[in-house]
Amino acid sequence: MKKRFKNTLLVAGTIAAVGLFVGSNNSYISAKSYHKAVTKIAGNGNxxxxxHASKKGPSGKFTSTKYFKHAQIQSKKSINTKKGKFWKIIVDGRTVGWVNQNFFARNKISVANKVSLVQNNKYSFNTKDAINYVTDSAGTAVDASKVNVSKSKINSGTPGKTTVNYSYGKAKASVAVTVRSDKNExxxxxxxxxxxxxxxxxxxKGSSKSSSRNWNAAHHYTPETRSNTFRANGLTLKTKLFQPRFVSLDYHKAGDKMGQVGVIPEGITVHGSNFTVAVFNSxxxxNGHLVSYDLKHINKFKAQNLLTLNWSTFKKYASHIKVSPYVKLGHGQAIGSSSKYVYVIANNNTSSNSDASEEILQIRKSDMKINQIWTFRISNYGNPRYIHNAxxxxxxxxxxxxxxxxxxxxEYWKVTRRGDTWTPVEVGATKGNFVSNHSPVQGFTYDQKHSQFYVGFNDYIFKVDKDGTFKKTHHLNVRREIEGLSSYGNKLYVEFAQRGELTAGNTN
Known part of the structure; x- marks a missing residue:
């Protein structure tokens, strides 16, 4: 049903400006559509x-989309012009300008290149987990639940290959799903x-009991302006990066669950200057997003201020902050990286233990999309080891x-890949529970230089040799949750919650 209200026509939740006159000469301004915010997916072109944009077309060119191809792009306005349809894009939460609709990936379904499943008759693969994104004819992201699939689940009990077809409107894609042949893998x-x-x-037990200096109502969640130094039993951590609350429109403005990038960080990985964090809205x-920062090009304070940075700095930062599509990440605490890829185990953290296989996502750093998926399992001859932290x-x-x-x-397990096969070997074990109240592990990493593990709980970090021999306890006394650990070179990286803060210190 249509309803009229003054000079606007309300149709299906979209407000279309009809015959608006502005200015002293009452010149006509072309019809523009105002939408609930939608998520847009960038294509390959620049x-x-x-x-500005009007019925005649766009004007006032001032930059290029090449800086924003891997950013989080949203829009609340579009306009039909004589030169095509244009959208006013919002990049990483900041309104930028008008872009031709051809910039977006239209009528596209992006899926993993391949999926390889370990043989396990107690697990079925959800084929929609292979989807990076789906778009309609306007390049707007579509919820994966609306996609048609030729086979929704594939049981991994029987070896063989299945081609799965995906479709949405004119968009089509397919992926080969293979169940591997070794029943003892x-x-x-x-x-x-x-x-x-x-x-x-x-x-x-539960959420953080404190926050960074300004991450609270009393300080209106304003950006931090001073670095931190945390010391505990020989470990010294210093601030490397304060992260923005959102890399998108914020609460109640993002429009859909695919659009909001924030505000809960989980696992992290650092490789060279590349820092990647798994971010969830609940x-x-x-499902969530991976946000990747190039630490060489980002000041540890300025990233908090994406909306107020001067234009040249924002443009630079937008090109060095990459946001993945909205994909299944599990809990996000089982994560790591190499020079080209980020790896995530998309597990179910609510499962205390399970016979189910677990998905490993290999995500390209170049475009933050899933390249391929494997499943693996660890079973002690019928006694499963469902992994929450890796x-x-x-x-x-x-x-x-x-x-x-x-x-x-x-228990500590080393799992090695050869081809598509993942082979587990137990390398060590440590007695005890580390903490007394069953608080969950919130960070786990391996220091290759010293062949040792770090295990985090709330604001405690335990250092353990590869064979399980306990070495040291570090109590940081910050009353903020550790939301991830990573080791690279001679550095231990620790992520704290409220505000998301990456710190680093020397390993020994």
Whole structure:
């Protein structure tokens, strides 16, 4: 039903300006459509960005889309002109200008190049997990639930190959899903004698009990202006980057769940100057975004101020902050990277233990899209090890942490890839629970230089040798949750919540 209100016509939730007259000469301004914010997906071409757009066309070219191809792009306005349809784009939460609709990836479905499943009759692969994004004829992102698939799930109990077809309107894609042939893949003996563990410590359960100086209502969540230095039992951490609350429009403005990038950070990985963090809009969400920062080009304070940076700095920052599509990331705490890829285990953190296989996503750093997916499993001859925390040491090796709650110790597993096969071997174990109240692990990484693990709980970090021998406890006393650990070179990187803050210190 149509409703009229003064000079506007309301149709299906879109407000279209009809015959608006402005200025002293009452000159006619062309019809513009005002929408609830939508997420737009950039295509491959470079297009001009304009300050203005009217029925005659755009004017005032001032920049190019080449700076924003891997940013989070949204829009709330569009206009039909004699030179095509134009959208006013919002980049990383900041209004920029008008772009021809041809800039967007229109009628496209982007999926992983291939999917390879470990043989496991107790697991079925959800084929929509392979989707990067889906767009309509205007290049607007479409919820993956609306996509038609030729096969919604593939049971991994029987070896073979299945081609899965995806379609939405004119958009089509396909992916080959292979179930590997070795029925014993993933079966390994958990036979390491646990080493003596640390004295269990008492910590809180639940969310952070404090925040950074300005991340609170009293300070209106304003940006931080001073670095931090945290010291604990020989470990010194210093601020490397304060992250923006949102890399998009914020609460209630983003329009859809695909659009909001923030405000909950989870796992992190650092490789060289590349820092990537998994970001969710809800603590219960299984889907989210990866946000990648090039630390060489971003000041540790300025990234908080994307909306108010001078234009040249914002343009530079937008080109060095990459945002992935809205994809399944699980809890985001099982993450790592190599020079070309980010790896994430898209697990279910609500599962205490399970016979199910787990998905490894290989995500290209070049465009932040899923390249391929494998599943793996670890089973101690019928006793599963469902992994919540893991880290990756290059493209072919990951280390996994498993809490054997029934026997009160932690197991460390090395899982090595050869081709598409992932083979687990237990490398160590540590007695005890580390913390006394069953608080979950919130960070796990492997220091290759010193062959040791770091395990984080709230504001505690435990250092453990590769064989499980306990080495040291670091209590940082910041009362902020650790939301991820990563090790690269001789540095340990620690992410804190509220505000998202990356810190770094030397390993030894």
């Amino acid at each position: 297009y001009a960005v304009y300050r 993933g079966i390994a003996r958990a036979n390491k004698t646990p080493k003596k563990g640390p004295k269990e410590v008492t910590t809180w 603590s219960k969400a299984q 880290t990756f040491a290059g493209d072919n090796t990951m280390y996994c942490l498993f809490h054997n709650g029934g026997h009160g110790y932690y």
